Amino acid sequence: MLPVLWWATWSASAVIVRPMSTSIPAVELHTRRLLLRPLQLSDAQQTQLLFPQWEIVRHLNAIVPWPYPADGALTYYRDVALPAIERGDEWQWTLRLKQSPEHHIGAISLHRTKPDNRGFWLGLPWHNRGLMTEAVIAVNDFWFDVLGFSVLRAPKAVGNLASRRISEKTGMRIVATEERDFVSGRHPCEIWEITADEWRKARALFHAKQQH
Numbered sequence: 001m002l003p004v005l006w007w008a009t010w011s012a013s014a015v016i017v018r019p020m021s022t023s024i025p026a027v028e029l030h031t032r033r034l035l036l037r038p039l040q041l042s043d044a045q046q047t048q049l050l051f052p053q054w055e056i057v058r059h060l061n062a063i064v065p066w067p068y069p070a071d072g073a074l075t076y077y078r079d080v081a082l083p084a085i086e087r088g089d090e091w092q093w094t095l096r097l098k099q100s101p102e103h104h105i106g107a108i109s110l111h112r113t114k115p116d117n118r119g120f121w122l123g124l125p126w127h128n129r130g131l132m133t134e135a136v137i138a139v140n141d142f143w144f145d146v147l148g149f150s151v152l153r154a155p156k157a158v159g160n161l162a163s164r165r166i167s168e169k170t171g172m173r174i175v176a177t178e179e180r181d182f183v184s185g186r187h188p189c190e191i192w193e194i195t196a197d198e199w200r201k202a203r204a205l206f207h208a209k210q211q212h
Contacts, residue, residue, distance in 0.1 A: 026091040031134035039092035047073040050123040059160040062181035158188040171202025
């Protein structure tokens with residue numbers, strides 16, 4: 001899941017909180033429209049087809065290679081993502097529509113050993129449908145309720161309006177700003193945060209709004 005590569009060390013002081021268990025693997029998660037399946041090496045081919053688009057990568061950390069190499073997804077999954085999952089440092093999923101689960105449409109990940117704990121990307125044909133918000137809610141539940149973390153932090157390029165809206169809708173707040181290097185250049189970056197207690201309140205409000 002290559003967008004995890006956009007994360008750089010947060011310059012503000014941060015404590016990496018250990019979960020209650022570091023041996024809990026990712027499991028398949030379900031939302032109203034999505035299946036979130038744990039990442040496999042075989043997912044690299046579909047990622048290679050969808051991910052190398054300027055609108056997807058431009059707000060990612062400059063460590064993401066651009067132009068994107070032909071073996072970029074395979075190399076990242078094999079050499080970085082899957083070993084981190086095996087160590088219990090990361091949890092990664094592909095997003096699949098329930099109506100057509102044979103191919104994934106994006107990915108989302110959680111990280112316990114970095115100050116920035118969550119990242120995601122979505123293929124362009126599926127933007128602006130609220131799908132990533134569904135995925136974020138599912139993995140936030142996993143982060144707080146299953147893994148037992150007390151806080152989640154995520155970086156957002158100020159210009160990444162769609163990603164910022166997801167953070168706003170799911171109850172996060174800005175706790176720091178700094179400059180970071182992105183694929184598209186050096187830009188302001190906001191650090192968004194939510195605690196376990198804040199998440200449970202936000203989740204209840206979000207579900208209540210969905211029912212009206």
